[in-house]
Structures are given as C-alpha cells and as structure tokens.
Amino acid sequence: MPLMRFLKNARDVKERLENAGRLGELIPRIAEELGGEEAIVSLAHTTDDLKAVEVELFGKKGIISILRKKIPQEAPEDRKEAGRLLNEMAGRYEAALKARGEELAATERAQKLASQRIDVTMPGRRPGMGRPHPITTVTREVVEIFREMGFSVAEGPEVELDYYNFEALNMPKDHPARDMQDTFYVSDEVVLRTHTSPVQVRTMKSCRPPVQIIAPGKVYRCDADVSHTPMFHQVEGLMVDRNINFSHLKGVLETFISKMFGSGTATRFRPSFFPFTEPSAEVDIRCVICGGKGCRVCKSTGWLEILGSGMVDPEVFRAVGYDPEEFTGFAFGLGMERITMLKYGIDDIRLFYENDMRFLRQF
C-alpha cells in the first residue's frame, strides 16, 4: 500500500535526520526520497489518509517541523539558503495537501448525498386544505363580475314580510302571479322570501337614486322534487337612475354573460312576465351542452334560460317613493344552482345540499 510505504519512509527519514549534515543538501534529497508533492497527495484516497500525511509532514514531530528546528544549527552563511529551500518545500506540500483536501471533500460529500436517496414518488404529507361549496364559488364569481361593473352588495332578511316579498313588488294578496312561486308561510304577514327581489324594495326605501346593487342570497319555495329544492340561491341586481333604459339592461347583462360564459356566447332576450318589471325579459344563452343543436338539457330548443329581468315597474317605484317619471331602472335575477350546474355539468340539483364529501371534494 503506497500510503503505508510513504509513512514508513517518512519515519525512516526522520530517524536519519537526527545526525544529518547540511540542510542545503539534505532538503532536496528528502524531497526526492519522500516523492514529489504530486506523488504524496495522490497517495491519499480519503480525508483521513490525507490527515495522516499532513501529520507526518507538518505535525509537531513532522518532517518539516524537525527540519525547521534544525535551521539555527546550520552554519550562519547557509541558514538563509536552507530556510529558503525549506519554505519552498513546505509551500509546495501545503498547496498540494490543500488542493487534494478540497478534491476529496467534494467527492466524499457527493458520495454521502448520493446515499441519502428517498423515494420521491411516495405521496406527500399535506398540510390539509378545504374548498368552498360550488355554489359559493360561482356566486362569488357572479358577484365579482357585477362589482367590477360598479354594483355593491346589499342584503336583506330571509324571513321576510309579505309586503316586501309580494305587495311592494306589485303582487297584491290575490294576484295570480303568486301562483308562480309556492310560498312557505310563517304567518299571514310573514313568509320565507321566495326571491331576492325584496332586497330591491328595502334598498330603494332606504336611499335615493342612483342605486346600483347586487344582492346574493338564499330563497325558498315550497317545492321539492328531482329538479327543485325547497331552498336555493339567487343573485338579484338593480340599477336605478335618470335615463336608464332597456338598451342598458341588455348591455349590462350581455357583458355579464360574456364574462361568465365566454365572449361570443350567443344570447337572446325573450319577452316574459314578472309583476315587478315591465317590459320583462327572460334571457337565454346558446346551450352550452349541445351548442344549439338541441339536447336533453335544453329540451331540444338549443337555448338555456339563465336569468329573468326587466325594467322596474312604475308601481314598484311608487311603493318606494320614487317618481317613475323622473327615474327608470332595471332589475334582474339569476339562479345560482342552474348556473353552477351548467358550469360543472352537474345533473342533479339535490347534490348541492346532501354535502357528500365525494361531491364536495370535486370543486
């Protein structure tokens, strides 16, 4: 083993140093005997080996140290030269040791890291994350689109006076339009709101135009079957000011539809009836499922009804104390379940309220 031989050599050299002659001759010879700095460092294959070499050379009892102690014993005229030779030799060895040391350290670190391999394909340890209910997500999206258009959020009670839910919206007690909404009653005068429209009335009663609100919330109808749940979510919108007209209604809702369903979504405004708007319009978009060819979802019509809207009826303005000759406005309402179902392709509305984790984790 070359290292062992070197160490033995070194020990032999040290023994002979005790009764050595002039250093000026001795130093080159020693260097020759030990081998050049290149040879020495190449003997070391680990940092421990290198350490051993270093000790033999530079340790307290190392060759260099012994030689250094000998310099004062030299003839004065030779000391300088001996010193120079010694320093030169020490410098060469030192530099070689350092370089080899770095080389070995790098190799050893690389080997150590390579041995620390883990299986990166094992599943990660998650901090845990929850998700919003899909209705919340879509409502938020809808509300944000309207907020960007300048609408603010308004709220109202879910257990509502018959007056706000019906009468102030031009639906007196014996109006046939009440048939359109199966109502949960708490008493003769108190109902579960059947739509978010009473928020319009409350808002207009509390402030003067201009009014530009959006009112998301839960609404209730006494109805439960495969396509109806007794509770669902609507977003109501209202804009009232001077010179607001049907053309604006179209503009705002078309903007909404292009942001919600993608620009280029074909829309149509179809006359309809709501007691609190006139003219009234239902808004259809080109069926997102079949692209208009006709399918089960659009009942073969190629169109999907997604919102109801209209110009606020003058009777409603009278009920809240606005002059219908001075102000005009439009209102609209969207069903969140329907939009959410279209967006995600959900085919059963009842899934929203079962809260099955297998469903909720999908959104």
Added chain:
Amino acid sequence: MRISFNWLREFVDTDLTVLQVSDRLTMAGLEVEGLEYLGEGISGVVVGRIVSISPHPNADKLTLCEVDNGKEILPIVCGAKNMKAGDKVPLAMAGAKLPGGLKIEKTKLRGVMSFGMLCSEKELGLAKESSGLMILTEDAPLGEDIVKAISLDDWAMEINVTPNRPDCLCTIGIAREAAALARTALRQPKLRLTEHGAKIAGRMKVTVEDQELCPRYAGRLITGITVGPSPAWMRRRLRAVGVRSINNVVDATNYVMMEMGQPLHAFDYQFLAGQEIIVRPAEEGEVFTTLDGIERTLSAGMLLICDADRPVALAGVMGGQNSEVSDGTTEIFLESAYFNPPCVRKTSRKLGLHTEASHRFERGADPEAVIKALDRAASMIAELAGGEIAAERIDEYPNPLKMPVVTLRVAKVNDVLGAALEKNEIADIMKRLHIKIHEETADSILLQAPAFRPDLTREIDFVEEAARVYGYGKIRSSMPARAVAAREPDVALIASRRAREAMHDCGFYEVVNYSFMNPGDFDRLGLPEDDFRRKTVALRNPLSAEQSVMRTTLLPSLLSNLSLNLSHGVRDMKIFELSRVFINAGAGLPNEPLKICGLAYGVRSASPWDAGVRETDFYDLKGAVEQLLDAMRVQNAVFASEEGTPFLHPGKAARLLIGGSPAGYIGQLHPDTAGRWDIPANVYVFEIDFQSIIEAAQELPSYRPLPKYPAVERDIAVIVPTDITSFSVQKTIESLKLAFIEDVRLFDYYEGAPIPDGKKSLAYTVTYRSFEKTLTDEEVNLLHKKIMDALKDRLGAEIREQ
C-alpha cells in the same frame, strides 16, 4: 296551455311551419316549451276494412280476418273480439312501425300466415288501456294513412302562458297572437244557431244579487237532448289538447273553453228548483258539495250560484253534485258568465280547489266573449246531442265593463327602451293587437285595449306591447354611463370571504344545508326549555315535520352531514358552514344572525404511509378556531372552560368570549348526543356568532417598529395542581405588568411520574426585550424572579429546577 296546431290553423291563414310559429310566439313572450307530433312513431298503418272473420284453425282465442287495404285483401290473425265484418280498423301492414318502437312483420301464428296486425288505441299510443280493436268511423277513407285519417298529423304545442295573459288560455287567443306576429288576418269560428219554441223568459229566471262579484251572467235553455258519447272528431280534438272526453254536453262546453277561453257550465234543468238562478255571496259556514263529491265549508266573500232552494254551483270554480248533467239529462240550462277575478281566486285558494274554470276566471276572462261562447256551445250541443235551443237568451249585464283609455307617448316608449321607434310603427303594432286607437297627436296615441286584454291598463303596459312585438332582439345594447352611487365597502362580504379562506387553510370543506331543522333536535341536543335556540320560527306549511322550523343552530345539520358521510365510509372529515340562523324575536321579523359552525372528526395525518397518524382532538379544532380568529384579526378572544353545555363533553368544552361577551362554544360532542345522531363520540365541534367576529375584527393592524435590541429568552417550569389552567398561569404573569416582557409561551405540558398525582408540570418560555437597550443578565434575573415569586405565592406553584 296545450294547443293543437291544426286547430290553431283553422283561425290563422299562414304557411308558416309549426317550428316557425313556435319561434315567433316564443320571441313574443308566449314561450313554446314543448312540441309533440301526435303521430310520432306510427308508420305503415292504414285504414282497413274487415271483409270476413273466421275462426283460427289451431287456436280458440284467435280469429282469422280478411282485411281490405284498398289495394288487396290480406289475411290477418287477430286476438280481439270486438269487431265484425264491415268494420273499418287500423291495419298495420308488414314493415309498419308503432309507438314504442314495435315493428310489424309477416309472421306465422299457430301455423297460419298473418300479413300484419289490426291495432287497438293502446297500440297506436292513443290510450293507456283499451279493451279491443279501435273501430274507425264509416267515413274513414279506405287505405288512407291512419295518421291522416284520425287527425294524428298534428302537433301539440305546450305553451307557457304567463299569468298576465288570460286571453292566451285558448286556441283563438294564441291564434290572435300568431296572426298579429305573422301580419295576417284572424278567422273567427262560424256560428250557426237556430232557436226553437217558447222564449226562455217564462221558463228561467236569473237574479244577480251581487253585481260586483258577478258583473255578467248569461244563459240559454236547451231541451230534448240525449246525453251520450261524443263523436270521434270531438274526442280526437279534445285528446289533442289533453282533455278527457266525458259526454257530448260536457265535451261541447270544454271544446268551447279550449277554443274561446270562456268557461261554461251546464246544469240539469230539472234539478233547478223554482226554475231560477240566484247569484249571491255565500254565508260564513255554509256547506256545499261540489261535483267531485267533496263537501266544502264556505266562507263569506265566496260567490254561489243557487236555485230557489239551495246552492247549485260555486261560481267560477266548480258545479254541484245536485244539478250535474248525467246520462238521463234531457234539458239543460247553460251558464256563461264573467266573475270577479279576485273573488274566484280567493275561493279557489281557500278551498284548495284549482280548476280549468277558476284558472281562467281568476286571471280575467273576456266579458265580451260571454255571449259568443254561450251561443257557440249551445249550437254545438244542439248539433251533438240533439234538442232545441229555446228562443232568446238571458244576459244580465247591467254595468258593462270598460277598458281604460290610455295616452301612450312616443317619447316614453323610446325612453324606456332606449330605441327610436316611429309613431306609425307603434300605431301599427297596436292595431295588429286589436287595440283601439281613439286619437293620434303629433307625439302620442290615445289607446284602449280590447276587453280580452285586462293586462293593458297603463302606459307602461302599452310600452311593453310595442317592445315585444317590435322584437327585443332589435333593440340595441349599450352600457349605462357609470353610476355615481357611493359605494360602501362590502364589509360583511369581505369578512365572510376571509373567514371561509381561513377555514379552507385549516383543511375544512364548506357545506351548505337547508335552513330548516327538526324541532325534535332540541331535545336530542338536551337543550333546556328556556334555551334561546328553542325560540324558533315555525313554518305553517312545512314540507315535513323534520323541516318544520328555521334553524336556530347549525350544529344538527353538520352532525347529519357527518352521519351521511360515515355511511359512505369516510375516515376523516373537517367541514364548516357559514349561514344565518333565525331566532324568533316575538313581534316582527326574527333576528337572523350569521353563525359559523365547524366539525372535525377522524384521523389527522394526511399520508397513509406515515407512522405519525393520530386522531383529531380538541386542540386540533381549537387551533383551527384560533387561526380563524387570527385571520379575522380578533385579538380579544378568550376560551374559558364550560361544563354546562348539554351536548358537549363536560370536561372538554369551552366557551368562547370575545371582548368578554359569550360568542360561541367549542368542544367534544357529548357521547349521549353522539349516540342520538348515531355517530362516534370523537367528534369536535364549534359554533361562533359571526357578527361578534366582524365587530371585534381590527381592520387595520397597527405597525410597530422592528426591535433594534436582542431579546433574552428564559424558561420557567412550574408544578401546579391540575385544576390550575394554563390560562391562569399566563394571566398571573401578565397581571404583574412587568416592563420588557414581550411574550410568554407554553412549550411543554406533562402529567405523571415523577410529578405527584393531582399535579401537572407546565413549562413556559418568557421573552424579555427592551426597545431602548440590550437588557443585562441582572435586569432579566430580577424580572424572572418576580415571576417565579408571583407564581409561588398566588398559584402555589412549585418551581422546577432546570
């Protein structure tokens, strides 16, 4: 409203296809929701005539018919018995198709070739059940396609008629719209009425006692009739619009109603006591049996049709059993009237009795159609059931109803629509809709709607007519000038978003449940009688007892959610709901505070291969709540132990105080409660009043400069009795109000040997820091000693040597 397209075309002269008509109606507000081809699925079926019938040689139950299809005579094996030679029947020949996908082939039946099949109504999809072959009328053309021969070459149009359009609850009404949209003329049904014999006047007397509830009452007397089945064409037509055939008299009244929209009622004349009709308001508590056999208790405000002795009909809703037309009826009094819409609606609603008649009267029938419909029905009955129509008619109409005359400003139309319609354009639309133009000025039109349009009484109503006939699609879109409405920051919206996100960050999924709850849940939760959560808002007409009150707490919904998911094998679940509850406040509307309720259950680690799996516990949920409060910037929240919450584990429950006021609870579910929901007991729940969170939330955190001098940390470990809370240790330290204490943090808790029983060890790191200088060891030692002394003195703590 179901309409037959062929029937419709009797009144409109148009080449438009059913799809084109449907599209125009839809785009004018009469949404065609469905189209059904009546001959759907039928092909290769013709009118055949049975030439002869002989027994099947090999089967008793079958017969062998020779059937003429107009071109050849085919042998057909048949199982029916109701036919005879000479009858015309539907013949499905080889290759024919029947509804439901049945295909007819030549086939050998018990050794005899059959070249097709003779059909029953059921096999043609015309009836749910039939007892034999469909026997066609003698005039059916031999060999003609059955679809044509029995009027199946027709479309049923299902039209969604909005409540403002009673005029469109009949074929003529839809035809009128279609004609207006197609700019073509409307044809009225032809009327041929022949009167006979004595005048009605001496034989029938009508007195209307309440002319407000019954503005018009008319009638005719028809004698000598024979009640029997209606002819085939009548039955087919009624079937096309979804009306069941009863007998020729009732069918005639239904036919006229479906055609003209006017409900009619026929009384058996011989049962009208005193030969008179008195129209009067009902008395409170009066009892009357309608013709569906149900005895009904009436109330004041309802309107009755009576004879001399007793009520015979509930005006505008349903006739009575006592005067119903039956097979033996020979004389009828036919009623055609206009009743006050709200009165009919109140009656129908109070009695829960919704009929074709009430549906039309409560929306507003046409007072001017009363006579036309009466005469048309009378002539039809005379034609179908024989008999004679007595001369003249009764018509009590003392105060004819008048539609208001309304000024429509051209500018108003364009202001509302944001369009530029010309006056002439508007006038033309009005004319097409049969609206009378009284006068035109330079910028307005004086209009009067026809009596069949009770919805047109105000200027805005006419604006809508102009818009819908002009076409919404033609009105251009534009964006309003940006409104200057002052915008309040949407505080609640932002707060609820932040709370949801905080919960999601803690691993909680959002659930949304119905706002209803089962009042039995209060007992299941063990709530005392005076608990505020028992102050419910109850529904008068709930869908079920389990959904009969509004929620006062979200907890039961979440427990049910867990229960459902456990049945699907869920192993861990973290959910929350942010919703309103409804607390009955006595008079007025209930309070609707927002609550946030959470539930955590099951294993805590998210990697199945990890050895560090453990069950979720109280501190997991508490950590989530702390993080929620932190996210909401609530700084004055305190958890205090609470033994008295009946549905929580008494040792593992806390009350949350925000700013010193109770704001909610957190804890492990009481095992008894868990048992009642059939879920495990290691379920942790919280419910917090969200308004309290919003109010305590510090919107803007105030900035503090970063420290310039280093902190010194010193640990302190104390042994205290187990009932001393960590909170009280912290409070004791805080109460010293020592300068330079930056933070006190629990870092270790231990119970068990060598700590004596009844005691526990708590270890804290106290962080000292000055903002003016570096604290010396001596200064810190002094402060630390004060803390140790206080804990010894006040809590009896033993200081553990480090």
